[in-house]
Amino acid sequence: MDTYAVIGNPVAHSKSPFIHARFAQQTGRIIHYTALLAPLDRFEQTVLDFRKTGGKGMNITVPFKFEAFTLASRLTDRASAARAVNTFRFEETGEILGDNTDGVGLICDIEVNLNFPLAGKRILLMGAGGAASGVILPLLQQQPDLLAIANRTPDKAVSLQRQFASYSNITTGHYHDFAGQHFDLIINATSASLHNELPPVPADLFRNAFAYDMLYSSRLTPFLELARVQGAGYLADGAGMLVEQAAESFLLWHGIRPETQTVIRQLRDNLRHPTS
Known part of the structure; x- marks a missing residue:
């Protein structure tokens, strides 16, 4: 099973695992997606440790987007222009591709x-x-x-x-x-x-x-x-933005962009009723 994560500090509040689980259901992908808390002074090590365990990609949230830009070994054009990265794809060549879908x-x-x-x-x-x-x-x-x-x-x-x-x-x-x-x-x-x-x-x-x-x-x-x-x-x-940028990350990882309107509605329902 391919493993992905959102990394940040704080990160427990993140709805990215909820969103990507629904994208996976929608597209028939079998993935595991988790939230990963990185100490403020150990972002790079946390990323590398996750990759060593077989991680395929990551979303990056506050406050690490500039550090992620520095850590990436290859950048998409939009990440290069932003000088900030919110998505990693770990390549089989050993490179870390940095993108910005925000x-x-x-x-x-x-x-x-x-x-x-x-x-x-x-x-x-x-x-x-x-x-x-x-x-x-x-x-x-x-x-x-x-x-x-x-x-x-x-x-x-x-x-x-x-x-x-x-x-x-x-x-x-x-x-x-x-x-x-x-x-x-x-x-x-x-x-x-x-x-x-x-x-x-x-x-x-x-x-x-x-x-x-x-x-x-x-x-x-x-x-x-x-x-x-x-x-x-x-x-x-930013609930709609979160889902749309997540869909772009999903496209980068899996080659397919999921439908977003249903997931935006599901996210808003989840925010109103967190246990659903």
């Missing part, structure tokens, strides 16, 4: 599942870590009117701006630098919701905007709750 998962969820075209829109991306890095190029490829990146440490946002400067112009700054500006779409790519916290969002940012949290929960995340109170026009969490 961007395609986000775009598919927003444009296809939620029917929100991004062309000509003003987009604010909150955060400058691995999650943000993986979605910038796919967002730019949809030709928005503006992509702005806000971060507690503006220098990190500036670094991403330089990284993608050849693709399009990006505006950066601290959160408070965007107070009073209008955005059509505001994406939370920070890990704040994972800790039931909020990024330092300006008070007047959400009116009539589409608020999207890349994390997911059985209830509104603090980010989405604030957006609701401030008059956001639409709220969405």
Whole structure:
């Protein structure tokens, strides 16, 4: 039986095992998929130990996407552009192929599942870590009117701006630098919701905007709750993105992209009723 895992810290909350089990049922694959907690200072060793036991591939979540980029011996184009990796495929040659499926998962969820075209829109991306890095190029490829990146440490946002400067112009700054500006779409790519916290969002940012949290929960995340109170026009969490990016990982491993709509519904049911 082929073995796969999602690796992170924390990782017990992850629904990736649930999702990949349903993909396997749907496509007739027999796999074992587990959640693997890596100590913060032992990511590489944990990956290599998993591979030695026969692991075929991994998904990578916070906070290891930049370390995964460094560990990969070969990269897909989209991982190379992002300089962050969320998927490993362990090759028989000994290579570790690194991919990044976050961007395609986000775009598919927003444009296809939620029917929100991004062309000509003003987009604010909150955060400058691995999650943000993986979605910038796919967002730019949809030709928005503006992509702005806000971060507690503006220098990190500036670094991403330089990284993608050849693709399009990006505006950066601290959160408070965007107070009073209008955005059509505001994406939370920070890990704040994972800790039931909020990024330092300006008070007047959400009116009539589409608020999207890349994390997911059985209830509104603090980010989405604030957006609701401030008059956001639409709220969405990252459950759909999680399933779509997982489908891309499944395609990389098995050569088939599973159907996602049924699994998104199953995931939302599971979030509401965890024992189902």
